[in-house]
Amino acid sequence: MSGARAPRVAVVVFPGSNCDEDAALAARNVLAADVKMVRHDERALGDPDLVILPGGFSYGDYLRSGAMARFSPVMESVAAFAGQGGAVLGICNGFQILCEAGLLPGAMLRNEGLRFVCRDVFLRVESKRTPFTLAINKGDVLRMPIAHGDGNWTAERRVYEELIARDQVVFRYVKPDGSRGEGGNPNGSLDDVAGICNVKGNIVGLMPHPERAAEELLGGTDGARLFKSFATTRMAMQGA
């Protein structure tokens, strides 16, 4: 195995990002990663194994969440990296940015209840075809916090049908027992979708915050499983 080198993780920092340090901490603690913070106006990602677009309120959420951030110089590098199959994880605002950039399908609407929702939710793993879920069982239920006002993901019917056909729904909101239904979905997203991936599976976006559930001190470790899965996938690919 040639997995001796610590993974390199680039965390993108936009004006208004506020979970960038949390993401970096999770990458360091869980992945023992060499973390590089990359500003929105930089282009060099530093040859990473993983790029994280963190949560926050980039550009004050002006116009639409993520609408301005997608035109940052750094996003050209992120798109090029993703285009070559590089792993990209968009968390909350990062997910919104990936949708606005067209790197993931669909768009975000205001939460159904119009409220900013900040609480723990339960997610069911729906697909193992991403590096972040490959080492997690399909059907496993993970508890993580959310904190957003615009997480009501939607897509045109035709686009959504393609998404289903290609197994691109990665996480759905569920009740604590893992079943779908009343009380599970905090924002009204289409078909309880909490996270999706692109066709290749290397780009993943989700509204909940795995980095805020990456150690016991934070109240849970379910979020760490996404990062651990990434590490396992990376080792397996290097060993292959």
Added chain:
Amino acid sequence: MTVLVKVMLKPGVLDPQGKAIADALHRLGFTAVSDVRAGKLFRIEVDTDDPKQAKEVGSQMAEKLLSNPVIEDYELLLETAGAPAGVAP
């Protein structure tokens, strides 16, 4: 020349904001209100006197940044000095 770009959620796309406003209007006694859709209006000054050019640049701005084609439609209106805004042909 002034370009007005009106951005609205597409018909059929749920508008939680519009629904909340409709509910509030009902509470205020405006019982005749049957539906509200909330949108955005951008008033943009463009350095040109050519309506065709203003319309062209307005479309580009609307498509690239001001609207998200997945969930929103846009409409352009041109406003010339002294004349009221009219729907761009």
